[in-house]
Amino acid sequence: xxxxxxxxxxxxxxxxxxxxxxxxxxxxxxxxxxxxxxxxxxxxxxxxxxxxxxxxxxxxxxxxxxxxxxxxxxxxxxxxxxxxxxxxxxxxxxxxxxxxxxxxxxxxxxxxxxxxxxxxxxxxxxxxxxxxxxxxxxxxxxxxxxxxxxxxxxxxxxxxxxxxxxxxxxxxxxxxxxxxxxxxxxxxxxxxxxxxxxxxxxxxxxxxxxxxxxxxxxxxxxxxxxxxxxxxxxxxxxxxxxxxxxxxxxxxxxxxxxxxxxxxxxxxxxxxxxxxxxxxxxxxxxxxxxxxxxxxxxxxxxxxxxxxxxxxxxxxxxxxxxxxxxxxxxxxxxxxxxxxxxxxxxxxxxxxxxxxxxxxxxxxxxxxxxxxxxxxxxxxxxxxxxxxxxxxxxxxxxxxxxxxxxxxxxxxxxxxxxxxxxxxxxxxxxxxxxxxxxxxxxxxxxxxxxxxxxxxxxxxxxxxxxxxxxxxxxxxxxxxxxxxxxxxxxxxxxxxxxxxxxxxxxxxxxxxxxxxxxxxxxxxxxxxxxxxxxxxxxxxxxxxxxxxxxxxxxxxxxxxxxxxxxxxxxxxxxxxxxxxxxxxxxxxxxxxxxxxxxxxxxxxxxxxxxxxxxxxxxxxxxxxxxxxxxxxxxxxxxxxxxxxxxxxxxxxxxxxxx
Numbered sequence: 001x002x003x004x005x006x007x008x009x010x011x012x013x014x015x016x017x018x019x020x021x022x023x024x025x026x027x028x029x030x031x032x033x034x035x036x037x038x039x040x041x042x043x044x045x046x047x048x049x050x051x052x053x054x055x056x057x058x059x060x061x062x063x064x065x066x067x068x069x070x071x072x073x074x075x076x077x078x079x080x081x082x083x084x085x086x087x088x089x090x091x092x093x094x095x096x097x098x099x100x101x102x103x104x105x106x107x108x109x110x111x112x113x114x115x116x117x118x119x120x121x122x123x124x125x126x127x128x129x130x131x132x133x134x135x136x137x138x139x140x141x142x143x144x145x146x147x148x149x150x151x152x153x154x155x156x157x158x159x160x161x162x163x164x165x166x167x168x169x170x171x172x173x174x175x176x177x178x179x180x181x182x183x184x185x186x187x188x189x190x191x192x193x194x195x196x197x198x199x200x201x202x203x204x205x206x207x208x209x210x211x212x213x214x215x216x217x218x219x220x221x222x223x224x225x226x227x228x229x230x231x232x233x234x235x236x237x238x239x240x241x242x243x244x245x246x247x248x249x250x251x252x253x254x255x256x257x258x259x260x261x262x263x264x265x266x267x268x269x270x271x272x273x274x275x276x277x278x279x280x281x282x283x284x285x286x287x288x289x290x291x292x293x294x295x296x297x298x299x300x301x302x303x304x305x306x307x308x309x310x311x312x313x314x315x316x317x318x319x320x321x322x323x324x325x326x327x328x329x330x331x332x333x334x335x336x337x338x339x340x341x342x343x344x345x346x347x348x349x350x351x352x353x354x355x356x357x358x359x360x361x362x363x364x365x366x367x368x369x370x371x372x373x374x375x376x377x378x379x380x381x382x383x384x385x386x387x388x389x390x391x392x393x394x395x396x397x398x399x400x401x402x403x404x405x406x407x408x409x410x411x412x413x414x415x416x417x418x419x420x421x422x423x424x425x426x427x428x429x430x431x432x433x434x435x436x437x438x439x440x441x442x443x444x445x446x447x448x449x450x451x452x453x454x455x456x457x458x459x460x461x462x463x464x465x466x467x468x469x470x471x472x473x474x475x476x477x478x479x480x481x482x483x484x485x486x487x488x489x490x491x492x493x494x495x496x497x498x499x500x501x502x503x504x505x506x507x508x509x510x511x512x513x514x515x516x517x518x519x520x521x522x523x524x525x526x527x528x529x530x531x532x533x534x535x536x537x538x539x540x541x542x543x544x545x546x547x548x549x550x551x552x553x554x555x556x557x558x559x560x561x562x563x564x565x566x567x568x569x570x571x572x573x574x575x576x577x578x579x580x581x582x583x584x585x586x587x588x589x590x591x592x593x594x595x596x597x598x599x600x601x602x603x604x605x606x607x608x609x610x611x612x613x614x615x616x617x618x619x620x621x622x623x624x625x626x627x628x629x630x631x632x633x634x635x636x637x638x639x640x641x642x643x644x645x646x647x648x649x650x651x652x653x654x655x656x657x658x
Contacts (some may be wrong), residue, residue: 004651005110009079009513019557023470026242035616035617035622035639035640035641037197040075045366046211046449047560049574053265054563057103060079060375063075063079064076069277079376080141081140081141082141082142082143082376082412083139083140083141086413090413090415094415095412095414096414097409097410097411097412097416098411098412098413098415098418098419098629099416099419100409100410101405101406101409101410101411101416101422102411102415102416102417102418102419102420102422102423102466103418103419103420104287104290104291104405104406104409105148105290105402105405105406105409105420106417106420106424107290107291107293107417108290108291108293108294108401108402108405109150109399109402109420109424110128110131110149110294110297110423110424110427111293111294111296111297111446112127112150112151112293112399112401112402112450113127113128113131113150113151113424113441114127114317114320114435114438114443115127115443115444115446115447116130116151116152116153116156116447117130117151117223117394118229118440118443119153119156119157119159119160119222119447120151120156120159120160120163120180120394121160121163121164121169121176122160122169122177122180122394123321124317124320124395124435125320125321125428125432126180126392126394126478127151127156128320128427128428128432129324129325129388129391129392129393129428129543130150130151130388130393130394130395130396130425131149131150131151131396131420131424132324132325132393132421132424132425132428133325133384133387133388133391133421133423134149134150134384134385134387134388134391134393134396135148135149135150135384135396135417135418135420135421136417136418136421136630137380137383137384137387137388138380138381138384138414138417139362139414139415139417139418139421140414141376141379141380141383141384142374142376142377142380142381142414143361143372143376143377143380144361144364144365144377144398144414145359145364145365145368145370145372145411145412145413145414146361146364146368146403146406146411146599147361147364147398147403147406147417148399148402148403148405148406148416148417148418148420149310149384149396149397149398149399149417150396150399150402151220151394151395151396151399152356152396152397152399152400153218153219153351153354153447153451153454154214154218154219154222154352154356154449154454155349155356155393155395155397156395157218157221157222157225157240157355157486158218158348158349158352158486158487158490159180159183159345159349159394159395159488161240161485161486162183162345162348162349162486162487163176163179163180163183163345164238166179166338166341166345167179168312175276175338177331178331178332178333178338179333179338179341179342179345180394181328181331181389181390181392181394182332182333182338182339182341182342182343182346182387182389183331183341183342183345183349183394183395184346184385184389184393184394184395185332185342185346185385185386186342186343186345186346186347186350187346187347187349187350187385187388187389187391187395188346188350188381188382188383188384188385188386188387188388188389189346189350189382189386190346190347190350190351190354191350191351191353191354191378191379191381191382191385192378192379192381192382192383193382193384194354194378194382195374195375195376195377195378195379195380195381195382196378196379197376198375200358200374200375200378203351203354203355203358205494205497205501206351206355206493206494206497207470207473207493207495207496207497207500208463208470208495209463209467209470209471209473209474209498210473210474210477210493210494211355211359211477211493212456212459212460212463212474212477213473213474213475213476213477213481213489213493214456214477214478214481214489214490214493215454216454216455216456216460216478217477217478217479217480217481217482217489218451218454218481218486218489219451219452219453219454219455220242220455220470220482221240221242221481221482221486221654222447222448222451223447223448223451223452224240224242225240225245225505226247226248226444226445226447226448227245227444228444229261229315229440229441229443229444230261230262230265230266230269230314230441230444230448231249231252231256231257231258231261231262231265232256232257232258232260232261232262232314232315232441233248233249233252233256233257234256234315235248235252235256235619236248236252238486239485240486241482241483241484241485242482243483243525244481258312258313258314258315260309260313260314261311261313261314261315261406261439261440261441262441264300264304264309264314264439264441264442265439265441265442265444265445266445267298268299268300268441268442269445269448269449270446270647271292271296272289272292272296272445272446272449273449273452275288275289275292276289276292276449277451281518283408286388286405286408286409286423287467289405290405290409293446293449293450296442296445296446297435297438297442297446300438300439300441300442301434301435301437301438301439301442304316304438304439305379306436309439310437314439314441315439315440315441316436316437316438316439316440317435317436317437317438317439317440317443318436319436320433320435321431321432322428322429322433323428323429324425324428324429325391325392325393325428326391326392327390327391327392328389328390328392329389329390332389332390346395348396348487348490348658350382350385350394352490353385353395353396353397354378354381354383355647356397356398356400357377357381357397358374358377358378359399359401360398360399360400361374361377362400363461364403364407366396367407381398382398384396395542396456400453400454401450401453413599460474469500469503470500472496473493473496473497473500476493476495476496477489477490477492477493478490478491479492480492485543498544502549504544505544505547505549505550505587506550506553507550507553508541508542508543508544508550508553508554509543509544510541510542510543510554510557510558510561511526511527511540511541511543512524512525512526512533512538512539512540512541512561512565513524513525513531513539513540513541513583513643514528514531514532514533514534514539515531515532515533515534515647516528516530516533517530517532520642520644520646521644522539522583522643524541534647535574535575536571536575536576536578536579536581536650537577537578537579537581537650538561538562538565538577538580538581539581539583539643539647540558540561540580540581540582540583541582541583541585541586542554542582542583542584542586542587543586544586544587545588545589545590545594546587546589546591546592546594546597546598547589547590547591547593547594548591548592548593551591551593551594551596551597552593552597554594554597555597555600555601555604558580558582558601559601559604562577562580562605562608562610565577577591577610578609578610578611578650579610579611579613579646579650580605580610580611580612580613581613581614581615581643581646581647581650582612582613582614582615583615583616583643584614584615584616584617584618584621585616585617585618587617587618587621588618588620588621589620589621590620590621590624590625592628595624595625595628595630598612598630599630599633602633602634611634611638611650612633612634612638613638613639613640613646613650614634614638614639614640614646615640615641615642615643615645615646616640616641616642616643617639622639625639637649
């Protein structure tokens with residue numbers, strides 16, 4: 001009887017174990033999902049889809065769908081000239097805001113333009129010319145409501161530096177001017193081409209950190225260059241690095257400085273900085289720093305006129321050509337060596353000007369919550385510089401200081417640029433003779449006070465906190481500009497930006513994953529220390545596309561993870577690794593070199609008696625894995641939808657523990 005009872009109990013236990021095993025299998029089966037194999041697309045369809053997503057991600061022709069022919073013509077005209085669209089709802093209330101804004105930025109731009117033209121080694125009237133024609137063109141073609149167009153300090157310095165490296169502006173003034181117009185023409189061609197071909201993403205290769213450093217370095221370089229006018233020095237170095245400038249400044253200390261000039265410059269610089277302080281303290285008084293430069297010019301000019309300070313060595317503007325822009329299309333070089341020089345200089349200055357304008361436009365568009373079409377902006381800025389080069393203008397772009405004043409003044413549309421342009425027209429037509437006695441020191445003070453805002457300490461500190469490599473790019477650009485030259489600093493900025501991209505592409509991040517307790521979620525064990533490794537399984541995540549540039553590194557990195565893990569297990573007398581699961585959800589793409597690396601990884605693992613398992617490959621990756629027959633090589637049953645599914649199959653015991 002006892003024997004029969006024991007036998008019956010054993011039978012019940014076996015039945016219970018069988019039932020539990022069946023329930024476990026049913027439970028586990030709910031975690032296993034079939035990985036969808038995407039349907040094979042035709043090459044042409046796949047190629048056109050990729051091109052469309054790259055160049056036409058915003059679907060620019062969507063407004064033309066299901067429209068009549070006449071309506072399409074109207075929409076086409078509005079796409080080229082946005083003014084035709086918003087002018088329909090324009091009213092007196094908006095004009096009031098634009099009028100005030102236009103008058104305010106005109107009072108700021110006139111003295112700045114005269115000073116900035118000196119940075120470009122050009123006569124003062126060319127700065128005013130560049131605030132007359134380009135803003136009119138932009139008002140009709142631009143899509144930003146807030147950008148104020150005209151010469152800017154950084155572009156003026158960059159253009160002047162590059163031009164004087166080719167032609168001496170003093171000995172060959174006529175050729176220098178022609179090369180300036182040629183560079184402006186090709187700057188416009190470059191900008192318009194980038195927009196028309198929808199290649200605006202290329203300017204994003206100049207990282208934010210590099211731009212912050214470049215702008216700060218350029219600001220210091222510009223301020224140092226103004227010491228010539230600020231101190232009244234007649235003989236001054238043409239180099240822009242800080243060592244050469246300081247040597248020139250202190251070398252002239254005993255006989256080259258003019259105390260009357262210094263008094264004028266220092267007095268009005270203090271006034272301008274105080275006005276900026278008032279504007280920052282009280283936003284309603286934004287107009288104070290805006291009109292302070294014009295007030296400074298008027299007062300200093302009057303002071304020099306009544307005291308005849310020019311006879312005491314105070315350098316003055318002397319003469320500004322009266323009249324509006326003369327035609328200059330016949331002065332542009334279309335042949336010869338100067339054509340190539342102008343093209344090279346134009347491309348560089350055009351890209352920098354475009355970067356600044358697009359950044360400014362996006363900033364104010366975000367503040368007012370409207371969309372800015374970057375490609376339209378590039379075309380508009382390009383066209384205005386092409387036309388500008390034919391009407392005696394040099395490279396113009398969006399000015400941050402004037403755009404900020406424009407925004408604070410309550411501008412509603414680009415009509416504020418038209419108002420500003422009209423004021424500049426009146427200045428060129430009637431007022432320029434009054435600037436004869438304007439001291440150069442006041443122009444230097446205006447430029448120094450303007451460029452101080454380009455030094456963004458807060459941004460540099462934030463960059464240091466967020467990304468040390470970005471900070472290196474920032475400082476590299478900064479020191480390159482300050483201690484070498486503007487073009488060297490720009491080259492350093494671009495080089496470091498590209499170096500960062502190459503480093504991130506060739507050395508992508510990889511991580512070992514563990515299971516978050518009481519879940520089927522697998523995360524980086526360094527980020528989540530509570531995550532536990534699965535016995536007999538190593539789970540690795542690749543945080544990048546797998547290309548020829550990084551495929552060998554990724555393969556070796558996973559083998560090193562495996563070797564390190566096996567050494568730890570061996571030392572702890574634990575079972576060896578049987579499966580390597582690669583989490584592939586971050587892997588957005590893979591090329592033939594990447595697939596070759598996976599095949600080599602599979603072979604290396606096979607020799608170690610370790611099976612390769614893939615989890616959650618994307619559509620593009622999975623399609624290529626099937627096309628290359630790699631899926632068949634490792635077995636389609638070794639490709640899973642999730643890491644949890646893969647673990648269930650590779651390590652059933654771990655699920656029982658859950």
